[in-house]
Amino acid sequence: MKTAKELCQSSLRIPFSWKDRRAVFLAPEFLYVPPQIEHQESRLLLFEGKPIFIEFCSGTGHWITDRAKERSEIGWIAVEKKFERAKKIWEKVQKEKLANLFIVCSDALEFAKWYSPKALSAFINFPDPWPKRRHHKHRLIQVPFIQELLHVTAREVTCVTDDLPYALQAIQEFSKVQEWKLLSHKNEWPSYGSSFFQDLWVSGGRKIHYLTFGRVLHEA
Numbered sequence: 001m002k003t004a005k006e007l008c009q010s011s012l013r014i015p016f017s018w019k020d021r022r023a024v025f026l027a028p029e030f031l032y033v034p035p036q037i038e039h040q041e042s043r044l045l046l047f048e049g050k051p052i053f054i055e056f057c058s059g060t061g062h063w064i065t066d067r068a069k070e071r072s073e074i075g076w077i078a079v080e081k082k083f084e085r086a087k088k089i090w091e092k093v094q095k096e097k098l099a100n101l102f103i104v105c106s107d108a109l110e111f112a113k114w115y116s117p118k119a120l121s122a123f124i125n126f127p128d129p130w131p132k133r134r135h136h137k138h139r140l141i142q143v144p145f146i147q148e149l150l151h152v153t154a155r156e157v158t159c160v161t162d163d164l165p166y167a168l169q170a171i172q173e174f175s176k177v178q179e180w181k182l183l184s185h186k187n188e189w190p191s192y193g194s195s196f197f198q199d200l201w202v203s204g205g206r207k208i209h210y211l212t213f214g215r216v217l218h219e220a
Helices: 004-011 062-070 083-096 108-114 133-138 143-152 164-175 196-203
Strands: 024-027 030-032 052-056 075-080 101-105 119-125 153-161 180-186 209-215
Touching: 030 083, 052 062, 062 075, 062 083, 062 101, 075 083, 083 101, 108 143, 119 143, 143 153, 143 164, 143 180, 153 164, 164 180, 164 209
Parallel strands: 030 101, 052 075, 052 119, 075 101, 119 153
Antiparallel strands: 024 030, 153 209, 180 209
16 A cells, blocks of 8 residues: 555646646645636535635645644645645645545635635635735735635634734735724734744744734624
8 A cells, every 4th residue: 555655746746738737636635726827716615514714825734734633523724835835735634534624736815716615714824924025015915815815714814924014014904804803913822733834933032923803794
């Protein structure tokens, strides 16, 4: 029997050339959405009967695989843009036999706009801060993505970063969309769980910013 690593290496390969690229399931629990394609709305139907939580910027899956093991009653979706990182999450799923974790290799905004099912909550863990001012336009947490989150999550969004300027920008960007409000901004959350970047930045003495935004219910 093949190991999870051998199975990953043999199964999760991009099966087409650049010009023929398209969204495709590379495994039953792995959706690959290549960049720069024409999308057709195709909302995923996953975890029938279970509430869904989504993590954007999943990296190699340390945080979300721990959460999936702890809370098997939840259906978890990991969204990671880089293919090699997403493959590592899939390898963890095979090794741990996690039937409640689905992986998507996709740009976060494109996934939210075209493919995401409705979730209770979403988490954005350590998105790239693009620290140089001329690169700020590439940051994920901006109004277009925040607006798409209205179609993704019914309850709340938690953003985690070690970058204070990005945290403050995130608060400002969410404030531009009237359906969201800041519920909390704290620097300690012992039960939140850990990730590669969190462990790295904490060990280096950086302060972590946990931002939680909730949906505003408007009366008719």
